[in-house]
Amino acid sequence: MEQIKEYFHIAVRSIKTRSLRSWLTILGIVIGVFLIISLLSLSEGIKQTINQQLRSLGGEMIFVMPGDISNIMAMFTSGTKLEKEDIEAIERTRGVETVLTMSYQSLVARHGDEGKTVFMSGLSWEKGIEIMEKFQGWSLKEGEWPTPGKRELVIGSQVETEVFEKPVKMGSEIIIKGRRFKVVGILNSLGSKQDDSSFYLDLSLYQDLTGEKRGTAQMAMVKVKDGSDVNKVAEDIKENLLETRKRRVGTDVADFSVITSEKMGDIAGSIMAVIQFAIVAFAGIAIIVGGIGIMNTMFTSVRERTREIGIMKAIGAKNSAVLTIFLIEAGIIGFLGGIGGTFLGTVLAKSIEMYGQVHPLFYFSASITPGLIIFGLVFSFVVGCLAGFFPARQAAKLRPVEALRRYE
Protein backbone atom coordinates (compact mmCIF):
# COMPACT_ATOMS: atom_id res chain seq x y z
CA MET A 1 0.00 0.00 0.00
CA GLU A 2 2.87 2.25 0.96
CA GLN A 3 4.46 1.50 -2.38
CA ILE A 4 1.27 2.08 -4.35
CA LYS A 5 1.03 5.50 -2.72
CA GLU A 6 4.51 6.32 -3.87
CA TYR A 7 3.86 5.00 -7.38
CA PHE A 8 0.77 7.17 -7.47
CA HIS A 9 2.93 10.11 -6.50
CA ILE A 10 5.42 9.38 -9.27
CA ALA A 11 2.60 8.99 -11.81
CA VAL A 12 1.03 12.30 -10.80
CA ARG A 13 4.38 14.04 -11.11
CA SER A 14 4.87 12.66 -14.54
CA ILE A 15 1.39 13.76 -15.67
CA LYS A 16 2.09 17.25 -14.35
CA THR A 17 5.41 17.43 -16.14
CA ARG A 18 3.72 16.80 -19.46
CA SER A 19 0.80 18.97 -18.59
CA LEU A 20 -0.24 20.15 -22.06
CA ARG A 21 -0.17 16.70 -23.55
CA SER A 22 -1.83 15.25 -20.48
CA TRP A 23 -4.63 17.78 -20.70
CA LEU A 24 -5.17 17.14 -24.38
CA THR A 25 -5.37 13.44 -23.71
CA ILE A 26 -7.75 14.03 -20.84
CA LEU A 27 -9.83 16.21 -23.16
CA GLY A 28 -10.23 13.25 -25.50
CA ILE A 29 -11.80 11.24 -22.69
CA VAL A 30 -13.81 14.22 -21.46
CA ILE A 31 -15.53 14.46 -24.83
CA GLY A 32 -16.38 10.79 -24.91
CA VAL A 33 -17.71 10.63 -21.38
CA PHE A 34 -19.48 13.96 -21.85
CA LEU A 35 -21.37 12.51 -24.81
CA ILE A 36 -22.25 9.35 -22.97
CA ILE A 37 -23.45 11.07 -19.83
CA SER A 38 -25.44 13.86 -21.47
CA LEU A 39 -27.04 11.70 -24.14
CA LEU A 40 -27.81 8.81 -21.84
CA SER A 41 -29.29 11.01 -19.15
CA LEU A 42 -31.41 12.90 -21.67
CA SER A 43 -32.61 9.81 -23.47
CA GLU A 44 -33.36 8.15 -20.16
CA GLY A 45 -35.25 11.29 -19.16
CA ILE A 46 -37.24 11.26 -22.40
CA LYS A 47 -38.04 7.62 -21.87
CA GLN A 48 -39.27 8.32 -18.36
CA THR A 49 -41.40 11.21 -19.59
CA ILE A 50 -42.94 9.07 -22.28
CA ASN A 51 -43.58 6.27 -19.86
CA GLN A 52 -45.16 8.71 -17.45
CA GLN A 53 -47.47 10.03 -20.16
CA LEU A 54 -48.33 6.53 -21.22
CA ARG A 55 -49.08 5.53 -17.65
CA SER A 56 -51.42 8.47 -17.39
CA LEU A 57 -53.30 7.07 -20.38
CA GLY A 58 -54.35 4.14 -18.31
CA GLY A 59 -54.06 0.57 -19.40
CA GLU A 60 -57.61 0.06 -20.42
CA MET A 61 -57.96 2.63 -23.14
CA ILE A 62 -58.27 2.09 -26.86
CA PHE A 63 -57.70 4.87 -29.35
CA VAL A 64 -59.47 4.84 -32.68
CA MET A 65 -58.28 7.14 -35.42
CA PRO A 66 -58.82 7.17 -39.14
CA GLY A 67 -55.64 6.63 -41.07
CA ASP A 68 -52.54 4.66 -40.37
CA ILE A 69 -50.59 5.28 -37.19
CA SER A 70 -47.36 4.49 -38.97
CA ASN A 71 -47.89 7.50 -41.19
CA ILE A 72 -48.66 10.14 -38.64
CA MET A 73 -48.48 13.18 -40.91
CA ALA A 74 -50.90 11.70 -43.41
CA MET A 75 -53.16 10.70 -40.56
CA PHE A 76 -53.46 14.18 -39.15
CA THR A 77 -53.71 16.02 -42.44
CA SER A 78 -55.97 13.68 -44.39
CA GLY A 79 -59.07 15.20 -42.94
CA THR A 80 -60.71 11.81 -42.77
CA LYS A 81 -63.16 11.44 -39.98
CA LEU A 82 -64.94 8.92 -37.94
CA GLU A 83 -68.49 9.07 -39.25
CA LYS A 84 -71.53 8.73 -37.11
CA GLU A 85 -71.92 5.10 -38.19
CA ASP A 86 -68.34 4.40 -37.26
CA ILE A 87 -68.82 5.77 -33.77
CA GLU A 88 -71.99 3.77 -33.37
CA ALA A 89 -70.12 0.68 -34.49
CA ILE A 90 -67.54 1.30 -31.81
CA GLU A 91 -70.20 1.89 -29.20
CA ARG A 92 -72.00 -1.35 -29.87
CA THR A 93 -68.84 -3.46 -29.75
CA ARG A 94 -68.84 -5.90 -26.86
CA GLY A 95 -66.76 -4.82 -23.89
CA VAL A 96 -66.92 -1.12 -24.68
CA GLU A 97 -68.06 0.97 -21.75
CA THR A 98 -67.69 4.57 -22.87
CA VAL A 99 -66.73 6.18 -26.15
CA LEU A 100 -65.36 9.67 -25.88
CA THR A 101 -65.14 11.43 -29.20
CA MET A 102 -62.77 14.27 -29.85
CA SER A 103 -61.95 16.66 -32.65
CA TYR A 104 -59.20 19.17 -32.98
CA GLN A 105 -58.25 21.91 -35.37
CA SER A 106 -56.26 25.10 -35.47
CA LEU A 107 -58.39 28.22 -35.25
CA VAL A 108 -57.76 31.90 -34.82
CA ALA A 109 -58.56 33.09 -31.32
CA ARG A 110 -58.64 36.71 -30.27
CA HIS A 111 -57.76 37.99 -26.84
CA GLY A 112 -58.05 41.74 -26.52
CA ASP A 113 -56.59 43.18 -29.69
CA GLU A 114 -54.44 40.23 -30.46
CA GLY A 115 -55.29 37.32 -32.70
CA LYS A 116 -53.37 34.04 -32.68
CA THR A 117 -53.79 30.71 -34.34
CA VAL A 118 -54.29 28.21 -31.59
CA PHE A 119 -55.03 24.56 -31.25
CA MET A 120 -58.59 23.76 -30.23
CA SER A 121 -59.89 20.48 -28.98
CA GLY A 122 -63.54 19.71 -28.77
CA LEU A 123 -64.67 16.94 -26.50
CA SER A 124 -67.90 16.08 -24.92
CA TRP A 125 -67.75 17.35 -21.36
CA GLU A 126 -70.58 15.19 -20.17
CA LYS A 127 -68.77 11.93 -20.82
CA GLY A 128 -65.35 13.43 -21.00
CA ILE A 129 -64.44 14.88 -17.66
CA GLU A 130 -64.41 11.63 -15.76
CA ILE A 131 -62.35 9.82 -18.37
CA MET A 132 -59.92 12.65 -18.80
CA GLU A 133 -59.43 12.98 -15.07
CA LYS A 134 -59.07 9.29 -14.50
CA PHE A 135 -57.12 8.18 -17.51
CA GLN A 136 -55.40 11.22 -18.97
CA GLY A 137 -54.35 12.72 -15.70
CA TRP A 138 -56.24 15.95 -16.18
CA SER A 139 -56.71 18.21 -13.22
CA LEU A 140 -57.61 21.83 -12.77
CA LYS A 141 -55.11 24.27 -11.42
CA GLU A 142 -57.76 26.92 -11.12
CA GLY A 143 -61.48 27.26 -11.73
CA GLU A 144 -63.90 24.53 -12.65
CA TRP A 145 -64.99 22.33 -15.51
CA PRO A 146 -67.30 24.07 -18.00
CA THR A 147 -71.01 23.49 -17.96
CA PRO A 148 -71.91 21.48 -21.07
CA GLY A 149 -73.52 23.63 -23.72
CA LYS A 150 -72.31 26.91 -22.27
CA ARG A 151 -69.71 28.98 -24.06
CA GLU A 152 -66.99 28.23 -21.61
CA LEU A 153 -63.36 27.23 -22.16
CA VAL A 154 -60.71 25.34 -20.31
CA ILE A 155 -57.18 26.28 -21.21
CA GLY A 156 -53.87 24.47 -21.00
CA SER A 157 -51.39 25.68 -18.42
CA GLN A 158 -49.23 27.53 -20.93
CA VAL A 159 -52.04 29.52 -22.51
CA GLU A 160 -52.02 31.76 -19.45
CA THR A 161 -48.76 33.46 -20.32
CA GLU A 162 -47.22 31.98 -23.44
CA VAL A 163 -49.80 32.45 -26.16
CA PHE A 164 -50.92 36.06 -25.98
CA GLU A 165 -48.97 39.13 -24.97
CA LYS A 166 -51.64 39.90 -22.44
CA PRO A 167 -51.94 37.12 -19.90
CA VAL A 168 -55.10 35.04 -20.08
CA LYS A 169 -56.76 34.80 -16.70
CA MET A 170 -59.76 33.17 -15.18
CA GLY A 171 -62.78 34.95 -16.60
CA SER A 172 -60.86 36.33 -19.60
CA GLU A 173 -62.82 36.60 -22.78
CA ILE A 174 -61.60 34.80 -25.88
CA ILE A 175 -63.28 35.49 -29.19
CA ILE A 176 -63.34 32.69 -31.71
CA LYS A 177 -65.02 33.24 -35.05
CA GLY A 178 -66.88 36.15 -33.61
CA ARG A 179 -68.25 34.26 -30.67
CA ARG A 180 -67.34 35.06 -27.12
CA PHE A 181 -66.05 32.39 -24.80
CA LYS A 182 -65.21 32.70 -21.17
CA VAL A 183 -62.23 31.00 -19.55
CA VAL A 184 -63.54 29.06 -16.56
CA GLY A 185 -60.74 26.66 -15.86
CA ILE A 186 -56.99 26.31 -16.18
CA LEU A 187 -55.45 22.86 -16.39
CA ASN A 188 -52.33 21.66 -14.70
CA SER A 189 -49.57 20.78 -17.13
CA LEU A 190 -50.32 17.69 -19.21
CA GLY A 191 -46.70 17.12 -20.10
CA SER A 192 -46.51 18.24 -23.69
CA LYS A 193 -46.28 21.67 -25.19
CA GLN A 194 -49.10 21.05 -27.62
CA ASP A 195 -51.52 19.90 -24.95
CA ASP A 196 -50.55 22.72 -22.63
CA SER A 197 -51.09 25.45 -25.19
CA SER A 198 -54.46 24.16 -26.38
CA PHE A 199 -57.99 25.38 -25.74
CA TYR A 200 -60.61 22.86 -24.74
CA LEU A 201 -64.29 23.28 -25.33
CA ASP A 202 -67.45 21.26 -25.55
CA LEU A 203 -67.62 19.14 -28.71
CA SER A 204 -71.00 20.50 -29.79
CA LEU A 205 -69.76 24.10 -29.52
CA TYR A 206 -66.62 23.11 -31.37
CA GLN A 207 -68.67 21.62 -34.14
CA ASP A 208 -70.81 24.76 -34.33
CA LEU A 209 -67.64 26.79 -34.73
CA THR A 210 -65.93 24.64 -37.28
CA GLY A 211 -68.94 23.45 -39.17
CA GLU A 212 -68.04 19.88 -38.49
CA LYS A 213 -70.99 17.57 -38.87
CA ARG A 214 -72.61 16.70 -35.58
CA GLY A 215 -72.05 13.17 -34.49
CA THR A 216 -68.73 12.80 -36.27
CA ALA A 217 -65.30 13.10 -34.72
CA GLN A 218 -61.62 12.89 -35.55
CA MET A 219 -60.74 10.53 -32.83
CA ALA A 220 -62.39 8.29 -30.30
CA MET A 221 -61.13 7.18 -26.94
CA VAL A 222 -62.70 3.99 -25.77
CA LYS A 223 -62.93 2.90 -22.19
CA VAL A 224 -63.24 -0.84 -21.86
CA LYS A 225 -65.52 -2.50 -19.35
CA ASP A 226 -63.80 -3.94 -16.32
CA GLY A 227 -62.73 -7.50 -16.90
CA SER A 228 -62.74 -7.31 -20.69
CA ASP A 229 -59.67 -8.17 -22.70
CA VAL A 230 -58.46 -4.90 -24.17
CA ASN A 231 -56.79 -6.53 -27.15
CA LYS A 232 -59.87 -8.57 -27.92
CA VAL A 233 -62.07 -5.50 -27.75
CA ALA A 234 -59.67 -3.63 -30.03
CA GLU A 235 -59.87 -6.48 -32.54
CA ASP A 236 -63.66 -6.46 -32.40
CA ILE A 237 -63.78 -2.70 -32.89
CA LYS A 238 -61.64 -3.04 -35.98
CA GLU A 239 -63.89 -5.74 -37.36
CA ASN A 240 -67.06 -3.79 -36.70
CA LEU A 241 -65.63 -0.69 -38.31
CA LEU A 242 -64.65 -2.68 -41.38
CA GLU A 243 -68.10 -4.16 -41.70
CA THR A 244 -69.80 -0.80 -41.29
CA ARG A 245 -67.69 0.71 -44.00
CA LYS A 246 -68.31 -2.22 -46.29
CA ARG A 247 -72.03 -1.94 -45.87
CA ARG A 248 -72.05 1.83 -46.31
CA VAL A 249 -69.71 2.48 -49.19
CA GLY A 250 -69.26 -0.98 -50.59
CA THR A 251 -65.55 -1.11 -50.01
CA ASP A 252 -63.64 -3.46 -47.79
CA VAL A 253 -60.77 -1.06 -47.49
CA ALA A 254 -61.05 0.55 -44.14
CA ASP A 255 -58.19 2.67 -42.99
CA PHE A 256 -58.40 2.85 -39.24
CA SER A 257 -55.91 2.70 -36.49
CA VAL A 258 -57.14 0.93 -33.41
CA ILE A 259 -54.48 1.04 -30.81
CA THR A 260 -54.41 0.10 -27.18
CA SER A 261 -52.37 2.23 -24.84
CA GLU A 262 -50.22 -0.80 -24.17
CA LYS A 263 -49.35 -0.98 -27.84
CA MET A 264 -48.57 2.71 -27.87
CA GLY A 265 -46.13 2.07 -25.09
CA ASP A 266 -44.54 -0.72 -27.12
CA ILE A 267 -44.14 1.55 -30.11
CA ALA A 268 -42.61 4.32 -28.02
CA GLY A 269 -40.44 1.83 -26.19
CA SER A 270 -39.01 0.32 -29.33
CA ILE A 271 -38.30 3.75 -30.79
CA MET A 272 -36.48 4.71 -27.60
CA ALA A 273 -34.51 1.47 -27.67
CA VAL A 274 -33.26 2.28 -31.17
CA ILE A 275 -32.38 5.82 -30.14
CA GLN A 276 -30.53 4.66 -27.06
CA PHE A 277 -28.68 2.04 -29.01
CA ALA A 278 -27.55 4.67 -31.48
CA ILE A 279 -26.48 6.94 -28.64
CA VAL A 280 -24.46 4.25 -26.94
CA ALA A 281 -22.87 3.31 -30.25
CA PHE A 282 -21.82 6.87 -31.07
CA ALA A 283 -20.65 7.66 -27.58
CA GLY A 284 -18.82 4.33 -27.58
CA ILE A 285 -16.92 5.37 -30.68
CA ALA A 286 -16.02 8.64 -28.99
CA ILE A 287 -14.71 6.76 -25.97
CA ILE A 288 -12.68 4.39 -28.11
CA VAL A 289 -11.09 7.38 -29.84
CA GLY A 290 -10.35 8.82 -26.40
CA GLY A 291 -8.85 5.51 -25.34
CA ILE A 292 -6.61 5.44 -28.40
CA GLY A 293 -5.54 8.95 -27.41
CA ILE A 294 -4.51 7.66 -23.99
CA MET A 295 -2.69 4.76 -25.57
CA ASN A 296 -0.85 7.07 -27.92
CA THR A 297 0.14 9.40 -25.11
CA MET A 298 1.30 6.53 -22.97
CA PHE A 299 3.37 4.98 -25.75
CA THR A 300 5.01 8.34 -26.34
CA SER A 301 5.53 8.66 -22.62
CA VAL A 302 7.18 5.25 -22.44
CA ARG A 303 9.51 6.16 -25.30
CA GLU A 304 10.40 9.47 -23.76
CA ARG A 305 10.99 7.99 -20.38
CA THR A 306 12.86 4.92 -21.49
CA ARG A 307 15.84 6.25 -19.62
CA GLU A 308 13.84 6.89 -16.48
CA ILE A 309 12.50 3.38 -16.68
CA GLY A 310 16.06 2.13 -17.02
CA ILE A 311 17.10 4.10 -13.95
CA MET A 312 14.20 2.83 -11.91
CA LYS A 313 14.95 -0.74 -12.88
CA ALA A 314 18.65 -0.28 -12.15
CA ILE A 315 17.89 0.93 -8.64
CA GLY A 316 15.65 -2.01 -7.93
CA ALA A 317 12.23 -1.46 -9.51
CA LYS A 318 10.56 -4.72 -10.37
CA ASN A 319 8.65 -5.13 -13.62
CA SER A 320 5.44 -5.01 -11.66
CA ALA A 321 6.45 -1.66 -10.14
CA VAL A 322 7.03 -0.10 -13.56
CA LEU A 323 3.81 -1.64 -14.87
CA THR A 324 1.89 -0.29 -11.90
CA ILE A 325 3.29 3.24 -12.25
CA PHE A 326 2.31 3.45 -15.90
CA LEU A 327 -1.09 1.88 -15.33
CA ILE A 328 -1.79 4.36 -12.54
CA GLU A 329 -0.79 7.16 -14.85
CA ALA A 330 -3.14 6.00 -17.59
CA GLY A 331 -5.87 5.35 -15.03
CA ILE A 332 -5.55 8.86 -13.64
CA ILE A 333 -5.80 10.37 -17.11
CA GLY A 334 -8.91 8.29 -17.77
CA PHE A 335 -10.41 9.11 -14.39
CA LEU A 336 -9.79 12.86 -14.72
CA GLY A 337 -11.38 12.70 -18.15
CA GLY A 338 -14.29 10.89 -16.55
CA ILE A 339 -14.74 13.58 -13.91
CA GLY A 340 -14.64 16.33 -16.52
CA GLY A 341 -16.94 14.51 -18.89
CA THR A 342 -19.43 13.59 -16.20
CA PHE A 343 -19.47 17.15 -14.93
CA LEU A 344 -19.92 18.73 -18.37
CA GLY A 345 -22.45 16.08 -19.37
CA THR A 346 -24.47 16.74 -16.23
CA VAL A 347 -24.30 20.49 -16.81
CA LEU A 348 -25.45 20.13 -20.41
CA ALA A 349 -28.27 17.74 -19.57
CA LYS A 350 -29.45 19.95 -16.74
CA SER A 351 -29.27 23.09 -18.90
CA ILE A 352 -31.33 21.44 -21.61
CA GLU A 353 -33.80 20.38 -18.96
CA MET A 354 -33.97 23.95 -17.65
CA TYR A 355 -34.24 25.36 -21.14
CA GLY A 356 -37.08 22.92 -21.74
CA GLN A 357 -38.87 24.24 -18.69
CA VAL A 358 -38.51 27.87 -19.69
CA HIS A 359 -39.16 27.46 -23.40
CA PRO A 360 -41.11 24.25 -23.47
CA LEU A 361 -40.77 22.34 -26.67
CA PHE A 362 -41.51 19.28 -24.73
CA TYR A 363 -41.10 18.48 -21.13
CA PHE A 364 -38.46 16.14 -20.13
CA SER A 365 -36.16 15.70 -17.28
CA ALA A 366 -32.53 14.73 -17.49
CA SER A 367 -32.21 11.56 -15.52
CA ILE A 368 -28.85 11.81 -13.77
CA THR A 369 -28.67 9.01 -11.29
CA PRO A 370 -25.77 8.25 -8.97
CA GLY A 371 -25.48 5.03 -10.94
CA LEU A 372 -24.90 6.93 -14.16
CA ILE A 373 -22.23 9.10 -12.54
CA ILE A 374 -20.46 6.13 -11.02
CA PHE A 375 -20.69 4.41 -14.38
CA GLY A 376 -19.10 7.43 -16.07
CA LEU A 377 -16.20 7.53 -13.62
CA VAL A 378 -15.53 3.82 -13.40
CA PHE A 379 -15.90 3.39 -17.13
CA SER A 380 -13.39 6.11 -17.97
CA PHE A 381 -10.96 4.77 -15.38
CA VAL A 382 -11.21 1.30 -16.88
CA VAL A 383 -10.79 2.67 -20.41
CA GLY A 384 -7.69 4.52 -19.19
CA CYS A 385 -6.22 1.38 -17.63
CA LEU A 386 -7.02 -0.77 -20.65
CA ALA A 387 -5.50 1.78 -23.02
CA GLY A 388 -2.49 2.11 -20.73
CA PHE A 389 -1.90 -1.61 -20.41
CA PHE A 390 0.09 -2.24 -23.56
CA PRO A 391 2.34 0.81 -23.19
CA ALA A 392 2.84 -0.06 -19.52
CA ARG A 393 3.73 -3.63 -20.36
CA GLN A 394 6.17 -2.41 -22.97
CA ALA A 395 7.76 -0.18 -20.34
CA ALA A 396 7.93 -2.97 -17.78
CA LYS A 397 9.57 -5.35 -20.21
CA LEU A 398 12.44 -3.01 -21.05
CA ARG A 399 15.81 -4.41 -20.08
CA PRO A 400 17.56 -1.96 -17.77
CA VAL A 401 20.74 -1.87 -19.79
CA GLU A 402 18.92 -1.23 -23.06
CA ALA A 403 16.76 1.40 -21.46
CA LEU A 404 19.81 3.18 -20.10
CA ARG A 405 21.73 2.92 -23.32
CA ARG A 406 18.97 4.41 -25.43
CA TYR A 407 19.25 8.12 -26.19
CA GLU A 408 22.77 8.13 -24.90
Next chain:
Amino acid sequence: MPTLVIKLENVWKVYQLGKVELTALKGINLEVTPGAFVTIMGPSGSGKSTLLNMIGCLDVPTKGKVFLKGKDISQLSETQLSQLRGKTIGFVFQEFNLLPNLDALENVALPMVFQGASLEERIKKAKELLASVGLEERIYHQPAELSGGERQRVALARAFANDPEVVIADEPTGNLDSTTGKKIMEVLTDFHKREGKTIVVVTHDPNIASYSEEVVNIKDGQIIVNHREAAQVLWSK
Protein backbone atom coordinates in the same frame (compact mmCIF):
# COMPACT_ATOMS: atom_id res chain seq x y z
CA MET B 1 37.03 -16.73 2.94
CA PRO B 2 34.10 -14.36 2.66
CA THR B 3 31.66 -14.75 -0.24
CA LEU B 4 32.69 -12.75 -3.24
CA VAL B 5 30.34 -9.87 -3.88
CA ILE B 6 30.56 -10.31 -7.61
CA LYS B 7 32.24 -12.97 -9.63
CA LEU B 8 32.48 -13.13 -13.41
CA GLU B 9 33.35 -16.48 -14.89
CA ASN B 10 34.44 -16.64 -18.51
CA VAL B 11 31.99 -13.93 -19.51
CA TRP B 12 31.41 -13.24 -23.18
CA LYS B 13 29.19 -10.58 -24.60
CA VAL B 14 28.38 -10.50 -28.29
CA TYR B 15 26.22 -7.78 -29.83
CA GLN B 16 24.47 -8.39 -33.08
CA LEU B 17 24.60 -5.15 -35.02
CA GLY B 18 22.65 -5.93 -38.16
CA LYS B 19 24.72 -8.59 -39.92
CA VAL B 20 27.89 -7.73 -38.05
CA GLU B 21 28.75 -9.44 -34.78
CA LEU B 22 30.56 -7.34 -32.26
CA THR B 23 32.27 -9.09 -29.42
CA ALA B 24 32.47 -6.66 -26.54
CA LEU B 25 33.75 -9.03 -23.87
CA LYS B 26 35.96 -11.99 -24.52
CA GLY B 27 36.10 -14.44 -21.68
CA ILE B 28 36.38 -12.12 -18.72
CA ASN B 29 37.20 -13.54 -15.30
CA LEU B 30 36.90 -11.13 -12.42
CA GLU B 31 36.37 -11.35 -8.70
CA VAL B 32 35.28 -8.45 -6.54
CA THR B 33 36.02 -9.13 -2.92
CA PRO B 34 34.04 -7.44 -0.13
CA GLY B 35 35.44 -4.06 0.83
CA ALA B 36 37.53 -3.62 -2.29
CA PHE B 37 37.89 -0.41 -4.27
CA VAL B 38 38.28 -1.46 -7.88
CA THR B 39 38.86 0.79 -10.84
CA ILE B 40 38.27 -0.48 -14.32
CA MET B 41 40.21 1.48 -16.88
CA GLY B 42 40.40 1.37 -20.60
CA PRO B 43 40.05 3.46 -23.71
CA SER B 44 36.64 4.05 -25.20
CA GLY B 45 35.30 1.06 -27.07
CA SER B 46 37.33 -1.27 -24.90
CA GLY B 47 34.22 -2.86 -23.43
CA LYS B 48 34.47 -1.30 -19.99
CA SER B 49 30.86 -0.12 -19.91
CA THR B 50 29.70 -3.56 -21.01
CA LEU B 51 31.80 -5.04 -18.26
CA LEU B 52 30.27 -2.65 -15.77
CA ASN B 53 26.77 -3.67 -16.89
CA MET B 54 27.75 -7.27 -16.23
CA ILE B 55 29.15 -6.48 -12.82
CA GLY B 56 26.04 -4.46 -12.02
CA CYS B 57 23.77 -7.28 -13.23
CA LEU B 58 22.07 -4.86 -15.60
CA ASP B 59 22.76 -7.17 -18.51
CA VAL B 60 23.20 -10.88 -19.01
CA PRO B 61 26.23 -12.39 -20.69
CA THR B 62 26.03 -14.20 -24.01
CA LYS B 63 28.19 -16.90 -22.55
CA GLY B 64 29.67 -17.48 -19.13
CA LYS B 65 28.32 -16.84 -15.66
CA VAL B 66 27.82 -13.92 -13.34
CA PHE B 67 27.46 -14.53 -9.63
CA LEU B 68 25.98 -11.91 -7.36
CA LYS B 69 26.65 -12.80 -3.75
CA GLY B 70 27.27 -16.33 -4.82
CA LYS B 71 24.05 -16.64 -6.80
CA ASP B 72 24.11 -17.36 -10.49
CA ILE B 73 22.01 -14.50 -11.88
CA SER B 74 20.89 -16.53 -14.89
CA GLN B 75 18.98 -18.70 -12.43
CA LEU B 76 17.05 -15.76 -10.99
CA SER B 77 13.78 -14.45 -12.30
CA GLU B 78 13.74 -10.86 -13.44
CA THR B 79 11.83 -9.85 -10.32
CA GLN B 80 14.22 -11.65 -8.00
CA LEU B 81 17.16 -10.10 -9.81
CA SER B 82 15.68 -6.56 -9.53
CA GLN B 83 15.10 -7.13 -5.86
CA LEU B 84 18.59 -8.45 -5.23
CA ARG B 85 20.21 -5.76 -7.39
CA GLY B 86 18.27 -3.03 -5.64
CA LYS B 87 19.38 -4.32 -2.26
CA THR B 88 22.98 -5.19 -3.05
CA ILE B 89 24.14 -2.70 -5.65
CA GLY B 90 24.06 1.09 -5.74
CA PHE B 91 24.62 2.85 -9.06
CA VAL B 92 26.24 6.14 -9.92
CA PHE B 93 26.15 7.15 -13.55
CA GLN B 94 28.05 9.63 -15.62
CA GLU B 95 24.84 11.47 -16.53
CA PHE B 96 23.66 11.38 -12.90
CA ASN B 97 20.40 9.73 -14.05
CA LEU B 98 18.17 11.31 -11.49
CA LEU B 99 14.43 11.26 -12.11
CA PRO B 100 13.71 14.80 -13.32
CA ASN B 101 10.22 14.98 -11.81
CA LEU B 102 11.26 14.13 -8.29
CA ASP B 103 13.13 16.36 -5.87
CA ALA B 104 16.44 15.41 -4.30
CA LEU B 105 14.85 13.81 -1.26
CA GLU B 106 12.46 11.74 -3.37
CA ASN B 107 15.23 10.66 -5.68
CA VAL B 108 17.30 9.42 -2.79
CA ALA B 109 14.30 7.72 -1.21
CA LEU B 110 13.20 5.96 -4.42
CA PRO B 111 15.40 2.83 -4.14
CA MET B 112 13.94 2.33 -0.66
CA VAL B 113 10.42 2.51 -2.10
CA PHE B 114 11.21 -0.46 -4.30
CA GLN B 115 12.49 -2.36 -1.28
CA GLY B 116 9.26 -1.65 0.59
CA ALA B 117 10.61 0.66 3.28
CA SER B 118 8.10 2.76 5.18
CA LEU B 119 7.67 6.45 4.46
CA GLU B 120 9.16 7.51 7.78
CA GLU B 121 12.15 5.27 7.35
CA ARG B 122 12.71 6.56 3.83
CA ILE B 123 12.55 10.22 4.73
CA LYS B 124 14.83 9.80 7.71
CA LYS B 125 17.44 7.83 5.82
CA ALA B 126 17.29 10.05 2.73
CA LYS B 127 17.75 13.18 4.84
CA GLU B 128 20.73 11.64 6.61
CA LEU B 129 22.31 10.64 3.33
CA LEU B 130 21.77 14.05 1.76
CA ALA B 131 23.27 15.69 4.83
CA SER B 132 26.29 13.40 4.59
CA VAL B 133 26.96 14.65 1.06
CA GLY B 134 26.46 18.23 2.20
CA LEU B 135 23.08 18.86 0.58
CA GLU B 136 20.83 19.26 3.62
CA GLU B 137 19.82 22.70 2.35
CA ARG B 138 18.78 21.49 -1.08
CA ILE B 139 16.65 18.45 -0.36
CA TYR B 140 13.47 19.86 -1.91
CA HIS B 141 15.14 21.00 -5.11
CA GLN B 142 14.50 19.25 -8.36
CA PRO B 143 17.50 18.04 -10.37
CA ALA B 144 17.08 20.91 -12.85
CA GLU B 145 17.62 23.35 -9.98
CA LEU B 146 20.89 21.74 -8.93
CA SER B 147 24.40 22.09 -10.35
CA GLY B 148 26.16 19.13 -11.89
CA GLY B 149 28.20 18.46 -8.79
CA GLU B 150 25.12 18.67 -6.60
CA ARG B 151 23.25 16.28 -8.85
CA GLN B 152 26.05 13.78 -8.67
CA ARG B 153 26.07 14.08 -4.90
CA VAL B 154 22.34 13.35 -4.90
CA ALA B 155 23.08 10.36 -7.11
CA LEU B 156 25.75 9.23 -4.62
CA ALA B 157 23.33 9.55 -1.76
CA ARG B 158 20.81 7.53 -3.76
CA ALA B 159 23.38 4.83 -4.45
CA PHE B 160 23.82 4.39 -0.72
CA ALA B 161 20.12 4.44 0.09
CA ASN B 162 19.58 0.72 0.51
CA ASP B 163 22.84 0.27 2.32
CA PRO B 164 24.27 -1.73 -0.59
CA GLU B 165 27.32 -3.92 -0.37
CA VAL B 166 28.74 -2.55 -3.56
CA VAL B 167 28.53 0.77 -5.32
CA ILE B 168 29.17 0.79 -9.03
CA ALA B 169 30.12 4.08 -10.61
CA ASP B 170 30.34 4.62 -14.34
CA GLU B 171 32.56 7.63 -15.08
CA PRO B 172 31.17 9.42 -12.02
CA THR B 173 33.24 12.53 -12.68
CA GLY B 174 33.03 12.43 -16.47
CA ASN B 175 30.59 15.32 -16.70
CA LEU B 176 32.15 17.45 -13.98
CA ASP B 177 35.04 19.86 -13.75
CA SER B 178 38.12 18.60 -11.96
CA THR B 179 37.48 20.36 -8.64
CA THR B 180 33.90 19.09 -8.43
CA GLY B 181 35.05 15.69 -9.62
CA LYS B 182 37.58 15.58 -6.87
CA LYS B 183 34.92 16.31 -4.27
CA ILE B 184 32.76 13.54 -5.60
CA MET B 185 35.63 11.10 -5.43
CA GLU B 186 36.32 12.19 -1.88
CA VAL B 187 32.72 11.44 -0.90
CA LEU B 188 32.95 8.06 -2.56
CA THR B 189 36.29 7.25 -0.95
CA ASP B 190 34.98 8.40 2.38
CA PHE B 191 32.03 6.03 2.16
CA HIS B 192 34.40 3.26 1.23
CA LYS B 193 36.70 3.87 4.14
CA ARG B 194 34.06 4.63 6.75
CA GLU B 195 31.52 1.96 5.86
CA GLY B 196 33.90 -0.53 4.34
CA LYS B 197 31.78 -0.73 1.20
CA THR B 198 32.92 -2.26 -2.03
CA ILE B 199 33.36 0.26 -4.81
CA VAL B 200 33.74 -0.43 -8.50
CA VAL B 201 34.50 2.57 -10.68
CA VAL B 202 34.81 2.65 -14.42
CA THR B 203 36.88 5.49 -15.80
CA HIS B 204 39.47 6.45 -18.33
CA ASP B 205 40.84 9.11 -16.00
CA PRO B 206 44.09 8.01 -14.29
CA ASN B 207 43.47 10.56 -11.49
CA ILE B 208 40.37 8.65 -10.46
CA ALA B 209 42.28 5.41 -10.52
CA SER B 210 44.64 6.87 -8.01
CA TYR B 211 41.95 6.66 -5.35
CA SER B 212 41.53 2.93 -5.73
CA GLU B 213 43.28 -0.12 -4.43
CA GLU B 214 42.88 -2.27 -7.45
CA VAL B 215 43.06 -1.28 -11.09
CA VAL B 216 41.79 -3.48 -13.86
CA ASN B 217 42.89 -2.52 -17.35
CA ILE B 218 40.71 -3.66 -20.16
CA LYS B 219 41.35 -3.49 -23.86
CA ASP B 220 39.43 -5.03 -26.75
CA GLY B 221 37.17 -6.86 -24.38
CA GLN B 222 39.94 -8.52 -22.43
CA ILE B 223 41.56 -7.77 -19.11
CA ILE B 224 45.15 -7.00 -19.85
CA VAL B 225 46.50 -6.06 -16.45
CA ASN B 226 45.12 -6.50 -12.99
CA HIS B 227 47.15 -4.20 -10.80
CA ARG B 228 46.19 -5.62 -7.51
CA GLU B 229 49.67 -5.29 -6.32
CA ALA B 230 50.08 -1.80 -7.70
CA ALA B 231 47.41 -0.61 -5.27
CA GLN B 232 49.84 0.04 -2.52
CA VAL B 233 51.91 2.12 -4.82
CA LEU B 234 48.96 4.22 -5.97
CA TRP B 235 47.40 4.55 -2.62
CA SER B 236 50.56 5.70 -0.92
CA LYS B 237 50.46 8.92 -2.92
